[in-house]
Amino acid sequence: MPQIILGPSFGKLDGAVRKAAYAFLEKLQESDATAGLHIEPINGSADPRVRTGRVNDFWRALLVKVQGQAAEAHYVYLGTYPHDEAIARAKTAVVRVNPRNGIAELVEAAAADTATEVAEPAAPRTGRTRPQPDDVDLTTYPLLQTQGVAVADLVDLGIDATIADAALTVETEDELLALAGRAPATWQGDALLDLATGAGLATVRDKLGLTVPAVEPDPESDDQLLDALKQPAAQMDFAFIEDDAALRAAIEDDNFGRWRVFLHPEQRDHAFKNRSGSFRLSGGAGTGKTVVLLHRARHLARKNPAARVVLTTYNRTLASSLEETLRLLDPTLPIAKNLGDPGVYVAGVDALSRRVIAKAEDVHVASAAWGETVASVLGPRSPYVLDLTPAARWEAALASAGADLAPELRSQAFLQAEYTTIVVPHRITTRDEYLRVRRPGRGVALSRVQRMAVWRVVEAYRASADAAGSTDWDEKAMVAATHLDAQAAAGVPRVADHVLVDEAQDLAPARLVFLRALVAQGPDDLFLAEDSQQRIYGQKVVLSRYGINIVGRSRRLTLNYRTTAQVLRYAVGVLAGEDWVDMEAGDAAATGYRSARSGPAPREVRASSLLDEYEQAAELVRGWRDAGDAGDAPETIGVLVRTKNTGDKVVHALSERGVKAKFIQDDASTGTGSVLVMTMHRSKGMEFKRVILFGVSSDEQGWGYGLSALPEADRADGELRERSLLYVAATRARDELAVLWNGRRSDLLPAHAEAATVS
Numbered sequence: 001m002p003q004i005i006l007g008p009s010f011g012k013l014d015g016a017v018r019k020a021a022y023a024f025l026e027k028l029q030e031s032d033a034t035a036g037l038h039i040e041p042i043n044g045s046a047d048p049r050v051r052t053g054r055v056n057d058f059w060r061a062l063l064v065k066v067q068g069q070a071a072e073a074h075y076v077y078l079g080t081y082p083h084d085e086a087i088a089r090a091k092t093a094v095v096r097v098n099p100r101n102g103i104a105e106l107v108e109a110a111a112a113d114t115a116t117e118v119a120e121p122a123a124p125r126t127g128r129t130r131p132q133p134d135d136v137d138l139t140t141y142p143l144l145q146t147q148g149v150a151v152a153d154l155v156d157l158g159i160d161a162t163i164a165d166a167a168l169t170v171e172t173e174d175e176l177l178a179l180a181g182r183a184p185a186t187w188q189g190d191a192l193l194d195l196a197t198g199a200g201l202a203t204v205r206d207k208l209g210l211t212v213p214a215v216e217p218d219p220e221s222d223d224q225l226l227d228a229l230k231q232p233a234a235q236m237d238f239a240f241i242e243d244d245a246a247l248r249a250a251i252e253d254d255n256f257g258r259w260r261v262f263l264h265p266e267q268r269d270h271a272f273k274n275r276s277g278s279f280r281l282s283g284g285a286g287t288g289k290t291v292v293l294l295h296r297a298r299h300l301a302r303k304n305p306a307a308r309v310v311l312t313t314y315n316r317t318l319a320s321s322l323e324e325t326l327r328l329l330d331p332t333l334p335i336a337k338n339l340g341d342p343g344v345y346v347a348g349v350d351a352l353s354r355r356v357i358a359k360a361e362d363v364h365v366a367s368a369a370w371g372e373t374v375a376s377v378l379g380p381r382s383p384y385v386l387d388l389t390p391a392a393r394w395e396a397a398l399a400s401a402g403a404d405l406a407p408e409l410r411s412q413a414f415l416q417a418e419y420t421t422i423v424v425p426h427r428i429t430t431r432d433e434y435l436r437v438r439r440p441g442r443g444v445a446l447s448r449v450q451r452m453a454v455w456r457v458v459e460a461y462r463a464s465a466d467a468a469g470s471t472d473w474d475e476k477a478m479v480a481a482t483h484l485d486a487q488a489a490a491g492v493p494r495v496a497d498h499v500l501v502d503e504a505q506d507l508a509p510a511r512l513v514f515l516r517a518l519v520a521q522g523p524d525d526l527f528l529a530e531d532s533q534q535r536i537y538g539q540k541v542v543l544s545r546y547g548i549n550i551v552g553r554s555r556r557l558t559l560n561y562r563t564t565a566q567v568l569r570y571a572v573g574v575l576a577g578e579d580w581v582d583m584e585a586g587d588a589a590a591t592g593y594r595s596a597r598s599g600p601a602p603r604e605v606r607a608s609s610l611l612d613e614y615e616q617a618a619e620l621v622r623g624w625r626d627a628g629d630a631g632d633a634p635e636t637i638g639v640l641v642r643t644k645n646t647g648d649k650v651v652h653a654l655s656e657r658g659v660k661a662k663f664i665q666d667d668a669s670t671g672t673g674s675v676l677v678m679t680m681h682r683s684k685g686m687e688f689k690r691v692i693l694f695g696v697s698s699d700e701q702g703w704g705y706g707l708s709a710l711p712e713a714d715r716a717d718g719e720l721r722e723r724s725l726l727y728v729a730a731t732r733a734r735d736e737l738a739v740l741w742n743g744r745r746s747d748l749l750p751a752h753a754e755a756a757t758v759s
């Protein structure tokens, strides 16, 4: 059966043609001799491998046939066009091997001639100096030259000579973005953007897997071309199609289906490479961390059908969305029904711990071993731990036993943070242990007397939960982890072979200890995707303190696929001026973070009153929704708010103004036909075509909620979470972002906003 390779296409197709194009490729995949396909060469084509095929009366597919030593032909699909256009394109399209790096690329015939006339190799770098800030005004100096890059360096990488020349004169990021979009191969654009953000030439080579070809390229050799198509950088533009679902996804949804088949070389590495132990993948919002996890889950399950792969994340809603997307990636992938079954088991981390406990209680509740497990985490108490302790019990415990606490410590927020980060993960069951424990990472220092006062409240909290036979989620995770460790020590196998975790930055220590306990230490055990700048819950966590040893196995993704460069710059501005720490206590600064897409600058709208703000929001949405053929489907527009209360009012206000809107809370499926209004917390992991951030004012209730109740030393971290929340919300926008407020503009917004302001 012929192998289809999806290549770059010159345009978009409308729905009906896409269906016909898919049907054509499906038939071609079965046999290129199928009657009616009419796979034919074209007289006078620049590339003798070019063929056209008949999609229907009017449309033709543009193909490149590569046979080589393979028994079956390979067909590179370059799009479907009206008959005459297809013939014209067939004459000039050339798929060739880049002589500098052996990567396959699609070029136009004229460009193919010039591009193979490769420039002189890069001159030795002696004597060339990078401009010094004292000599020149770097803000008006060509971008790449400020990074010490010369035309010869670019040509040496394999970048098209014309693009390389132009790149060296470009002075602004926006111009570079436009130029990158015109490069003949996606990797070339990416290399230019990466160089402009400070990555050195060697780093770019490494990230894209660019190497000098071992043999002189032979334009006639099909085998060389096939090799070239398989290079990681080539696979940003050319994808070998493995199954019908991938083909259908990429053809019928050529924008949003791309992640299923076209991966960045770094994404490919992270998805498919074996790791000798636990691995941490960090990366800014929209860099494809979730995409990597999904591909990795599929890869592991396919590699070993008996493998038990757990795919998990912070909560149930995100887990449902992971499962849904995994099914999109591969409808044939076995999704395990029970934890411990072969296949991919997808669930939120709390659902996982609950499941472990439910099963253990069923079997072991009366056993001494289970009693010891529970007692080792919570002290002597009832062995029943399945019910949930409501957070309100902290208030009751404070009321009954908190009289000796200093006023700044007398809050549920402080006690919960102390309990979650220190008491539970260290399995502290007595006052003496609590008096002795080290509390690294906790902002507030506690004297011995203060510790004793805290412990009295902890005892009251535990006593009431014991009476109710309940535990909170941190306690459940820790009891479950302790149980799994005890079982493993007794020779019972762990319940998973691979654990893949999304949004790990939001997981409290006990949850991480629990995930560690699901799988034995070893190759490909734990894979954590995280972005510390998106931490909107809990406290900073350092993985090594909880038995997760990453050293040397962490990487960062920097190419944002979701948002435009303009939205990204604005969102990163929200984070500016703060120190960010990652889960290995390293620097999590957003260096090298870039987008290859361009769009309008974010809009800031200062409303004169709340009513005016509603009005402005409705007007924006109506404008986007009713923009003729290009109008947005309502559910692709997100209105993000700080609190549920504001959200309810916005839904009402929009509905009054003729905009059908729906408040989304826990429901995983959002439906169609309504603009989606949700809290910024709920928007995590989601994306919209256009986003309104509503009520981003320092006067708006909700922002900084609870911060004043925190001790001074914990407040700075709380403020970081507010900043992260706004960053998360702003990065949900793919194409356009509008920021609305009335009253005082929020201090969290970028100081010198690159935004058009309307008031």
Ligand SMILES: Nc1ncnc2c1ncn2[C@@H]1O[C@H](COP(=O)(O)OP(=O)(O)OP(=O)(O)O)[C@@H](O)[C@H]1O
Residues within 6 Å of the ligand: 256, 258, 259, 262, 263, 264, 267, 283, 284, 285, 286, 287, 288, 289, 290, 291, 292, 531, 534, 560, 561, 562, 684, 685, 686, 687, 731
């Ligand atoms: N290789 C790719 N080709 C095309 N689109 C991609 C690719 N990788 C990711 N994307 C798209 O980029 C968007 C962001 O991807 P994803 O959600 O995986 O990022 P993320 O890093 O997990 O983001 P966040 O941290 O904000 O949740 C998605 O729309 C995804 O489909």
